Amino acid sequence: QVQLVESGGGLVQAGGSLSLSCAASGRTFSSYTMGWFRQAPEKEREFVAAIMRNGGGTYYQDSVKGRFTISRDNAKSTVYLQMNSLKPEDTAVYYCAATASVFFLHRTDYDSWGRGTQVTVSS
Helix, strand or coil: CEEEEEECCEEEECCCCEEEEEEEEECCHHHCEEEEEEECCCCCCEEEEEECCCCCCEEECHHHCCCEEEEEECCCCEEEEEECCCCHHHCEEEEEEEECCCCCCCHHHCCEECCCEEEEEEC
């Protein structure tokens, strides 16, 4: 497994931007597909975005396409989530996760998780 620590959450007004980071340590970062999930109060944890090991492929939940961008820097063992045009419904705890599997859309596909960082978007 790999250890993950998120940072960059906070409070922002609707229409604003935030950038999240997730620093990894432990096993070889470049061998993992990395994902971002989020969980709003009283809701299930849901997939937001994923980026393949070599950064060549990225995938997004439909509601964030065109607004969020996932990227990674394997030299720094870090994955990022740039969030623009934020909406109140984006409010949630955001989690970074890592998987060595070929599957990456579901929370059960991941075996390493960070503790999460709160993102709050005010209207």
